[in-house]
Amino acid sequence: xxxxxxxxxxxxxxxxxxxxxxxxxxxxxxxxxxxxxxxxxxxxxxxxxxxxxxxxxxxxxxxxxxxxxxxxxxxxxxxxxxxxxxxxxxxxxxx
Numbered sequence: 131x132x133x134x135x136x137x138x139x140x141x142x143x144x145x146x147x148x149x150x151x152x153x154x155x156x157x158x159x160x161x162x163x164x165x166x167x168x169x170x171x172x173x174x175x176x177x178x179x180x181x182x183x184x185x186x187x188x189x190x191x192x193x194x195x196x197x198x199x200x201x202x203x204x205x206x207x208x209x210x211x212x213x214x215x216x217x218x219x220x221x222x223x224x225x
Contacts, residue, residue, distance in 0.1 A: 135221050137202055139166065139174040139185055139213070147216040154205050156192040157212065164188055185213060 142148045148166050154176060156162035164176040164183070175182035183191075189201035197204055202214035 137185070137200070137213075137217050139176075140168070140172060141220060142213065142216055143168060143174050145220055147219065148207070148213070153208055154188075154213065155208065156189070157204050157206050159192065162192045 139148070143150065143166060148154075150166055150168050152166045154164050154166060164178045167175050167177040167182060169175055169182070176185060176188050178188060178191075185205060186197070186201040189197045189204040193204065200214055202217055203212055206212045207216075
């Protein structure tokens with residue numbers, strides 16, 4: 131996979147597919163959620179009760195193990211669209 135197509139939460143924010151402070155929910159348990167936070171350096175993280183974290187780490191915490199596939203498949207918006215599906219839209223748009 132080229133670096134250009136690597137998952138990047140900041141790119142989803144820049145493209146308007148997610149918004150800062152938007153609620154992101156673990157697909158299997160809606161009581162586990164976080165919000166999108168833009169960092170001063172331009173990067174994006176997920177804000178949890180414990181602090182800022184990455185998409186992978188949040189999915190790992192929710193699952194209790196390393197995600198068996200891409201971590202973005204385990205996190206969704208309130209509309210039910212996973213971060214993975216949003217990311218795939220950005221990749222397909224680059225063709």
